[in-house]
Amino acid sequence: MVSTIIDQEIKKAMLAKxxxxxxxxxxxxxxxxxxxxxxxxxxxxNEEAELKILQRLVKQRKESADIYKQQGREDLSVIEEEEIEVISQFMPQQLSREEVETLVASLIKDSGASSVKDMGKVMGLANKELAGKADGKLIAEIVKSQLA
Structure with a gap:
């Protein structure tokens, strides 16, 4: 479980300042x-719930960092990006865009989806398959482009 590791890492970070x-x-x-x-x-x-929590934390920080960049607050944006880096260490390795495209293409082929009308079905499969391994926005963007 992540929580026991977190406690140990907090102690290390405190000692390292x-x-x-x-x-x-x-x-x-x-x-x-x-x-x-x-x-x-x-x-x-359970681990699945922990993963969802970590994903939510990363998503919140990405959104905040984007807002700070738009407002010209690089100092605050850097803080958010540092936290994203720390939180991401406890998540599975993220897949590259090419890997996600390949997986989505095989899901589309296996499910028999043929148009944008089938996007919901493909998104459900893709989200299950790629949980924690890819950003939801990226998955949606790739599914939409491949079904169009």
């Missing part, structure tokens, strides 16, 4: 604690 890593690790720990204490949740979070 690595503020960027510490911020990212604390964000992960807070999100996991929040998920554990939510009403109706199980005591322990």
């Amino acid at each position: 690595d503020q960027a890593k510490l911020r990212g690790l604390r964000a992960i720990k807070a999100a996991l604690l929040l998920a554990r204490t939510e009403k109706g949740s199980a005591e322990e979070i």
